Amino acid sequence: MQSAPRIAVLDTGAGNLHSVLRALERAGAKPCVAERAESLRSADATLLPGVGAFAAAAAHLAETGLGAALCESIAQGRPYLGICLGLELLFQEGDEHGRAAGLGLLPGRVRRFPQRTPEGALLRVPHIGWNQVTWRSAHPLVKSLPQQDHYYFVHAHRAEPANAAHLAGSCNYGAPFAAAVAWDNAFAVQFHPEKSQRAGRRLLEAFLAWLRAC
């Protein structure tokens, strides 16, 4: 693979892709915004960033054909990185503003954090700020990362993977939740590497290193 991997960043229709594009450039990639399905076919990898609401983004992906193209790209073995909503949309169903179907690549649902911890204490939702992620995966992307690191989260919903084998990293907010999921050529994180300073840069660099090794 060439030295600067071409990464198609899917436009979810909600704007603000600047941070992700810039962070990818800094890490050494050549990102481009993919507004149409064709753009995905010429890319080395795809990335779905964390902008917008679940139902609106799911609808946008369906209307534009980007969702089908993304599923095809992943099925063909091209590496994928999902960020925040880009993790949530991999699952079958989300409950933000009513039920909506996701891409259905992973079994499980995306649900809002409960307002109480299992112990009955108030849990402030959204979950906003820096929290510790512990990697629990043999996925090549995490091999070069510290076992634990702090990343920036801003979300009210989180995925409940039905298959524990898909859990790649865990975080604790009231109770443990999936901070990252992975299988074969796909990797997705609930936090924002593009906002996570050094730790985020390390993760994006690890993603590019994995791409080059693919």
Next chain:
Amino acid sequence: MLLKRIIPCLDVDRGRVVKGVRYVNLVDAGDPVEAARLYDEQEADELTFLDITASSEARRTMLDVVARTAQTVCLPVCVGGGVRSLQDVRDLLNAGADKVSIMTAAVENPALVAEAAMQIGSANLVVAVDARRVVDGEAFRARAAARQRQFGDAIPGGAAPGPEAGWEVHTHGGRRPTGLDAIAWARRMAKLGAGEILLTSMDRDGTRSGYDLPLLRGVTAAVPVPVIASGGGGAPESLAAALDEGPQGGHAQAALAASIFHFGEQTVASVKRRLLELGIPVRPPAPFPPR
């Protein structure tokens, strides 16, 4: 565990930082992008821009500041000040803001909060509440009654008189009282979809005499969303008090401060080191300066 956040705030007027940042290594201390870069290097947990530009024509400048900042830094940026409409919210997010904070527009049109939460999601939507302790209970109750007649959303009769009179929401930099009880207002904003409350004590703002802890406790107990403490931040100890979960603490999830950082007395790292000593869980600063 979720860590407490330390958030430097920059006041920006027509694209320039007001109350300049006194650091020798800044090429241009008045450039908000330069200041943002510095706080990114210091590993601030977030950054807030408060646009205090008076004229609406000059407001487009802020979009450029936000766009250039998003190109430069790798930390979450919240932008507030003069956000009047859903279009303003969208413009700022499209320019590269991660969160947008609204205040006066929410007081004038609370439905905007619900609409914005539906369109962009609660997680990116902050409602700023400027609160001032009620000193004249009678005048406050009169304003509350007027608000009730016009909007039907003030607590009839206002807060109780006496030392527990409470706090009143103000707009226009603390100059304009609204007749709204700050705690009840924060609760309502969270219910309508605010993902976070940025709570400023106008009594303490600029005094560096410490945050208003009873106000913070009142609001954090009333809302199920994170609360950012603002107004009065001086020494690291005052930030610690605002973030402390004990009975005397402010129970806030984040502390916003301006002058403590801008005058170079403290860096984000030095404040965090002290907070860690005081037992406040914050993201540890880099073991050595990044540059």
